[in-house]
Amino acid sequence: MILSWKAPIYHSETLLGSYDAEIGSYETAGSNFDYLSLLSGEPYPADMDRPKIFFPCQKKKLLAYDCLWLLGDIPLVSERLADFLMQKANHHIQLLKPASIAANGEAVDDGYYIVNVAQAISAVDHSKSVPELSDSGTILYFNEIWLHDTAAGMDGIARERDSGDLLISQDLADAMIENRFKGDKGLGFYIANQSFTPYKNQA
Template sequence: MLGSYDAESGSYETAGTNFDYLSLLSGEPYPAEMDRPKIFFPCPKKKLLAYDCLWLLGDIPLVSQRLANFLVLKAGHHIQLLKPTSIAANGEAVGDDNYIVNAAQAISAIDHSKSVAERSDKGSILYFNEIWLHDTAAGMGEIARERDSGDLLISQELADAMIEQKFKGDKGLGFYIAERSFTPYKNQA
């Protein structure tokens, strides 16, 4: 249940547009001049509509209208909601309102003394083999992107409120430990 940006399975691009999914990992407002993507899921429409939160390639959330309204109330100043050009499930158009959530702020939360990164010849981080996060990070707010890894972070308070409202996602709420294995948060897998 992972959405792509073109009819081709696993595509990170929408053909014929200037859309760049990396702009959604930067922790900055979505560029006004950039096109909105087309979204494709390889599942029946009914299955897609059963969830409040699904994931797109690049760890980018696509949320239902109900979850979008909730996020605006709880974290509105930390996010942008972007309406995709279209959404299709197994080739069938999905008419319900769903939104891409863009975390519009970036924070530094990685403990570089414990984390292991693969670096370019010039020393810039290409990706992390192991990530350790600090317990607290300045400027976190409710939702943010981690500046160096692009990971989406949400506060414990927001996670608790989402659980209380019984939002349903295909992955559940959780966190990734250093070995990058998923651990459910409060049995929300």
């Protein structure tokens, strides 16, 4: 089974990271950083700056978790989870060290890494899914989405080519659960079958 991996539904907004020293910022001031580059399923551009990350919570609260989320449903993972992902899916991910991380103005020196997935696959079941199309026929988003149980090129982790969803295999998700990695309200795993259903109470 292929799962969607994104922020849990009811996770704390104070644990949602932005890309500058203000809540809700998608840009890092004075930088060429573009968060959309982290949704493309391509290698991170070599000439692009790493972003500054800001969380509006206390540092102690942030450090309790292995899996945090940045705007755009992009995971920020602890060093422990980063090492695990490199062991299991190193061919398809890049771990990017942010320029800096701050929690309520306090510097976070502990190792956290942005997960960039450098592989895109087609996994949406278009016979069941309901897309919203632009005037030119381009898919904007899905009102209802179903994923195939398997897809060519799916090996641990990937980006979905049409929806932009971050995908994770059931085997890799189960291994993360079994290793007791911690995220606020769960690790954010969903079954995409019309709507998003939490997988093993992880969202």
